[in-house]
Amino acid sequence: MKKNEHVNGICCGYTKDGHGVVKIDGFPLFVKGMLENEEGELVITMVKKSYGYARLLNLHKTSAERVKPVCPLAKQCGGCQLQHMSYKEQLRYKKQKVQDVIDRIAKLDLKVEDVLGMEHQLYYRNKGQIPVGLKNNIVQTGFYRINSNEIIDMNTCLIQSERINTVLAVMKELLVSYENASVFRHLLIKDGFHTGEVMVVWITRKKNFPHKEDMVKELVDRLPFVKSIVLNLNTREDNVILGKEEEVLYGQSFITDTIHGLKFHISSKSFYQVNPVQTEVLYGKALEFCEIKGNETILDMYCGVGTISMFLAQKAKKVIGIEIVEQAIKNAKENALNNGISNIEFVCSDAASYAKKLSEENMKPDIIVVDPPRKGCDQITLDSIVKMSPQRIVYVSCDPATLARDLRILEDSGYHCIKVQPVDMFPFSHHIENVAQLIKNK
Structure with a gap:
């Protein structure tokens, strides 16, 4: 061949x-x-x-499941990979993708649950991270071509919220009008789905540039739902999007959104699930898998701005949330205060280090919830979890392969996986979120 x-x-x-x-x-x-x-x-x-x-x-x-892509840029843009698949076929493929790694990597005799999908699959994202560039002195905003750093110029993305698309269109006009697009690297736009508040983060190469104040005023005048504008300075030469230094140009350093009746402050750097509709489904399933009776102490590792933590705290005796991002912990503490939740403690620390510390102090939480990044939990974290010996572990994962790897380790360490529930947070992409429930062997 x-x-x-x-x-x-x-x-x-x-x-x-x-x-x-x-x-x-x-x-x-x-x-x-x-x-x-x-x-x-x-x-x-x-x-x-x-x-x-x-x-x-x-x-x-041709398969009966082949459909015409809804986006004219589907073949060029790297954002969506599955627009040629019917949604039914997307869900079938994603379930099989999870089942494959449960069989092959975790080596578990377990049937994966059917994927919990979305009724409406368009305009679901509450976060847009859009590169800005110039080509032949023409401003371009869009996403990168597949396997390339070339920007596919676009004005609307069908999976971003309509408010994000509106902000993007106005920002593009301003960049053209004020002729300062060369200063900008990315636009980060966050949309509070339930409150209607929007944050716009300008990720720039310089802190000061012509017409900065004029752009702020015009953006807010034209779009009153923009409640926060933040300048993020990034002078790095690599692919890291956000820099360390920030300046609030308008409003506050956060916007507010609600999930399941709870209010959350969201800053530029804090992690917050990008699909608010499915977040309620995902966290609801995590809460169900915890099987809280009311007297439990729960450890929530990689807690972000405290979303899962506060879901848990409504039913548990005490929750301890751990997160390495300082701004996220600041937001988490504010969120708990704003929601009148007092049975919760947030700690800014690396999850592995703090889990090791707690295990050495012989802490014994009843339930541990983990929601790690794509790379999953490291060995120190898993060893510490096992040493703390919770009755139940609920593992929220954005990568089926690392989930399967960690499930195998936990199975070999005295735990048994009862269920794996996929939740489709990202229609039209190959990504799939999962919630796994494990119980301690008797």
């Missing part, structure tokens, strides 16, 4: 990224944009030792 060779094949499944898999004499080819059971002509683009890549040239048989 060689590069540029033409072959015909049938798609028999999907990769973790949602590419079709076509096997030619047992050799797997990964084909972007091909759906299961479709037949077509392919051209091989790369051959490696145990697999290859191919491009779909012609479809001979």
Whole structure:
């Protein structure tokens, strides 16, 4: 099998990224944009030792689950990978993706639950992180082309909230009008879905530049729902988006949103789930898996601005939230105060270090909730969790593979996984969130 060779094949499944898999004499080819059971002509683009890549040239048989992408930039933009799939097929693929790693990595005899999907799959994101650039002196705002640093210029993204799109359109006009787009690296826009408050973060190469005050005034005059404008200075030469130094240009350093009746302050750097509708579903499932009776002490690791912590504190005796981001902990403490929740304590610390400290102090929480970043929990954290010996562990994960890895470790350390519940937080993308419930073996 060689590069540029033409072959015909049938798609028999999907990769973790949602590419079709076509096997030619047992050799797997990964084909972007091909759906299961479709037949077509392919051209091989790369051959490696145990697999290859191919491009779909012609479809001979089309799946009933193939749909026309709703976005005209779907094939160019790297933001959505699954717009050619029906939503039913997206959910089926995501369930299988989770089941595959539970079987292969976790090696558990466990049937993954059906994915909890969304009724309306457009305009769901409350956060937009948009690169700004110039091409032939023309301002460009959009997302990066797949596997590239080239900006695909766009004015509307169909998965961002309509308020974010409105802010983006006005900001683009201002950048053109005031001719200072070269100072800007990114725009970070956060939308309080339930309150209607919007924060706009200007991520810039310079702290001072012409017409800064004029832009602030015009943006607020034109869009009164903008309640916070923050300048974030980033002079780095790498791909890190946010710099360390910030200045509030208008309003306060946060906006407010609500989840399930609780108010939350959201700052530029604090973590907050990007899909508010499904966040209630996700956290509701985490709360259900905790099986709180009322007398429990719960440890919430990687607590962010305290969203899960406060869900838990409404039913538990005491909650301790741990988060390494100082601003997030500041927001979490404010959030608890604003919501009148007093049975909660927030600690700014690395999760692994603090978990180790608590285990050495022989702390014994009844339940531990973890919601780590994509890389999952490290060995120190997992060892400390096991040493603290909670009756239940609820693991919220944004990466099925690292979840499966950690479940295997916990299974080997005296815990048993009862359920894995996928929740679709990111329609049209290959990402899937999960909540796992583990109990201590008797």
